[in-house]
Amino acid sequence: MQNCTDNTIQSITIIRPDDWHVHVRDGAMLQHVLPHTARQFGRAIIMPNLKPPVTTTAQALAYRERIVAALLSAIDKDGVSKFQPLMTLYLTDNMSPDEIHRAKESGLIHAVKFYPAGATTNSDAGVTALRRCYPVLEAMQEVGMPLLVHGEVTDPAIDIFDREAVFIEKVMQPLRRDMPELKVVFEHITTKDAAQYVTEADGRIAATITAHHLLYNRNEIFKGGMRPHYYCLPVLKREEHRQALIVAATSGNERFFLGTDSAPHDKNLKEHACACAGCYTALHAMELYAEAFDQAGALDKLEAFASFNGPKFYDLPRNVGTITMRRENWIVPVELPFNAGVIVPLNGGAGMNWKLL
Ligand code: NCD
Numbered sequence: 001m002q003n004c005t006d007n008t009i010q011s012i013t014i015i016r017p018d019d020w021h022v023h024v025r026d027g028a029m030l031q032h033v034l035p036h037t038a039r040q041f042g043r044a045i046i047m048p049n050l051k052p053p054v055t056t057t058a059q060a061l062a063y064r065e066r067i068v069a070a071l072l073s074a075i076d077k078d079g080v081s082k083f084q085p086l087m088t089l090y091l092t093d094n095m096s097p098d099e100i101h102r103a104k105e106s107g108l109i110h111a112v113k114f115y116p117a118g119a120t121t122n123s124d125a126g127v128t129a130l131r132r133c134y135p136v137l138e139a140m141q142e143v144g145m146p147l148l149v150h151g152e153v154t155d156p157a158i159d160i161f162d163r164e165a166v167f168i169e170k171v172m173q174p175l176r177r178d179m180p181e182l183k184v185v186f187e188h189i190t191t192k193d194a195a196q197y198v199t200e201a202d203g204r205i206a207a208t209i210t211a212h213h214l215l216y217n218r219n220e221i222f223k224g225g226m227r228p229h230y231y232c233l234p235v236l237k238r239e240e241h242r243q244a245l246i247v248a249a250t251s252g253n254e255r256f257f258l259g260t261d262s263a264p265h266d267k268n269l270k271e272h273a274c275a276c277a278g279c280y281t282a283l284h285a286m287e288l289y290a291e292a293f294d295q296a297g298a299l300d301k302l303e304a305f306a307s308f309n310g311p312k313f314y315d316l317p318r319n320v321g322t323i324t325m326r327r328e329n330w331i332v333p334v335e336l337p338f339n340a341g342v343i344v345p346l347n348g349g350a351g352m353n354w355k356l357l
């Protein structure tokens with residue numbers, strides 16, 4: 001795609017954005033990564049794929065307490081204290097509809113995540129057949145709780161690059177036919193098929209898009225050798241798909257909003273014979289998105305994508321306050337060491353053109 005950067009724009013100020021899909025983990029890793037997300041965003045949808053997964057309201061509220069405690073210990077790093085974690089439950093074959101009512105009543109749980117069993121990191125407890133979950137989905141439909149979908153089939157016979165497109169036909173369309181009032185977020189879409197589906201489908205559907213799927217195509221994983229820090233799920237796709245995501249994200253269509261899918265793993269597990277899936281982008285998320293929108297000549301569309309469309313879909317108010325980014329060159333750190341390990345941020349060692357003030 002042609003680079004449409006408008007160099008006359010030197011800074012951009014937008015309402016404080018939210019991250020509608022992030023993994024902050026637990027324990028020492030949580031302490032280390034949470035301040036990065038809290039510095040950039042007002043709120044974030046916290047993914048529940050811990051080990052064991054967060055499947056009950058009680059577990060989600062306990063997890064929230066650990067997040068709040070981690071925030072308190074990081075206070076004074078600006079903005080950090082005002083950050084709000086929006087909790088989710090992990091859907092399993094055995095969840096009961098009562099759990100949805102408990103979650104709704106808590107006022108702190110905002111969605112339920114559907115991982116097809118075996119689709120990605122820590123998804124072994126995921127759903128084996130969505131039909132088993134219909135009573136739960138009916139309860140969600142009734143109380144207006146969104147279902148967040150990891151949209152990939154897990155059939156090993158299906159090519160990994162086709163799993164999202166096949167999912168639309170095999171799972172998404174039947175699900176939405178059977179539950180027409182259910183709010184659905186197609187998480188971290190990676191294909192033109194998904195962008196087209198979300199654009200054209202009837203009913204209450206939206207999609208999150210990561211910064212890395214806007215910036216890179218699958219060549220990035222193999223440039224000069226195997227580069228595991230560019231390996232995530234759903235995996236990066238061909239250039240034509242990246243371009244379709246750019247068009248969707250910059251279109252002004254309210255159905256598309258920001259979800260980083262920042263997914264930290266220890267360096268040892270990424271630089272490994274069987275590397276874990278996940279890109280760490282919480283450190284520099286808004287700068288990465290600014291780069292993608294700038295290249296598309298669409299910086300004026302970033303605020304709606306990052307700060308307006310998500311809260312509207314989730315029936316939440318926009319954040320108060322703003323963030324400002326300036327056109328400024330800086331180098332992403334190669335490693336982020338902490339007491340329990342090392343995280344390698346996406347693009348470590350490379351130059352960035354935007355800096356969050
Ligand atoms: C995520 C993780 O590591 O938890 N990995 C990833 O590649 N995105 C899981 C997920 O969201 O699929």
Ligand code: ZN
Pocket residue numbers: 021022023047261263
């Ligand atoms: Zn994720």
